[in-house]
Amino acid sequence: MVMATYNRLALLTRLLEQLGRQTLPPSDYEVVVVDDGSKEPVREPLEALAKTLPYRLWVEGQQNAGAAAARHRGVTRARGDIVLITDDDMQVPEDFLQRHLEQHPPGSRHVILGRIDPDPAIQDMPLFERWYAYLHDRLAQRLDAGGARGFNLYTGNVSFRREDYLAVGGFDPALKQSEDIELGIRLEKAGCRVGFCGAAYVLHGSDHTSFEKWLARAHRYGIMDSRLSDRHADVPQVDPWRMLFEMNALARPLLATAVVLPGPTRPVTEALMGAARLADRLGLEQVAFKSTSVAYTMEYLRGARAEAGSWREVARRIARYRRASAEGEAEPRPGPARKDVSGAS
CATH class of the missing domain: 3.90.550.10 (Spore Coat Polysaccharide Biosynthesis Protein SpsA; Chain A)
Known part of the structure; x- marks a missing residue:
């Protein structure tokens, strides 16, 4: 072990x-x-x-x-x-x-x-x-x-x-x-x-308590999943741009704005998590989880956007995902996020 x-x-x-x-x-x-x-x-x-x-x-x-x-x-x-x-x-x-x-x-x-x-x-x-x-x-x-x-x-x-x-x-x-x-x-x-x-x-269990570190992990996952997808372009389930198509249609405009305006929309992510915490205090757990998913994915796609660099590269990567998903299996990867739960850093 x-x-x-x-x-x-x-x-x-x-x-x-x-x-x-x-x-x-x-x-x-x-x-x-x-x-x-x-x-x-x-x-x-x-x-x-x-x-x-x-x-x-x-x-x-x-x-x-x-x-x-x-x-x-x-x-x-x-x-x-x-x-x-x-x-x-x-x-x-x-x-x-x-x-x-x-x-x-x-x-x-x-x-x-x-x-x-x-x-x-x-x-x-x-x-x-x-x-x-x-x-x-x-x-x-x-x-x-x-x-x-x-x-x-x-x-x-x-x-x-x-x-x-x-x-x-x-x-x-x-x-x-x-x-x-x-x-x-x-x-x-x-x-x-x-x-x-x-x-x-x-x-x-977890000793993670920092919201800022949580967002930083989401950003890193967007970067690393982009590099992972470069290595395994034949596995569309690991492509971060899949989230633009797999998330609920109501969330997609927010995700798109995080890609188009990564910096200016950061307060939107923070406000979304504030709404999620309020829903949680009111006992609306599923609403809180859905809001948390969108907030995480916004930061995740900011990471993917940073890794892509240019708009031309963003377009190329999205097109690559669309081709791979059409040619391969249509099976989504469960969940909008990955988590490294190890204490190693």
Whole structure:
């Protein structure tokens, strides 16, 4: 099992202790933690903790290089045939490892996504974090109905064969967001079958509280998904310009204005989130979630617009998406946003 960590020693310790109470025999698994340059290094307290754990815990450290680089280092350090990745702020049930292992019979080449459920304290978290939990629930319902694909991959709860991971080159550290989707696409193209196991669930809580940082992540995702689409133009589900066509028709004028006037319309995004918070206080949760989706997507498309640079390039990319969506499958990627829930930064 591999996880990256960044400034979350208390949450990480909770998870490592839960992993010591698994139904799988401790001799059958190991855990590799890669500290991605935490302000207070975790090696010493984790090595002390390791003496109390029934399984083998390996601790690696590196200068801050991002989640992709940290996870890749962890996978290359791991020795098992099956690698399971989760995040440092998750909680897991006692049969978590066993459930994942059951999905990888000998000779199979599977990528298994587990379910991400919200922490019981979800109602105490900011609106945008509860919105993320809502998206995860919608995605899980769709994946449970069948048809999981590589572009659905998320690092909060996924397992695969180490051999397959290394064969496709692993995570790309140049991608500071969406590196999970990009890996999933390459694994699927290499012949791996992507599946979903709802019984292999984690509980996700969050210590993210800053609205500004949330918008900054949306902007980065717009940039990185643009670069991802350049690499995989044959997968229209990862193209950020799809949002102009997949979002509710009533929201499209707002999205278009965010592309046409990225700077001047930023206050509109902030006002929209203010309206979402008001709706939330009035108990209108679905209205609040829909408003949050539009606000996020406006900032996401601002990122895509910044990456495109010129209007000519914007037009070219939109045309490319239209061609790819017409030629390929018409299946949308669930949800308007991606989220990196790792503590790695």
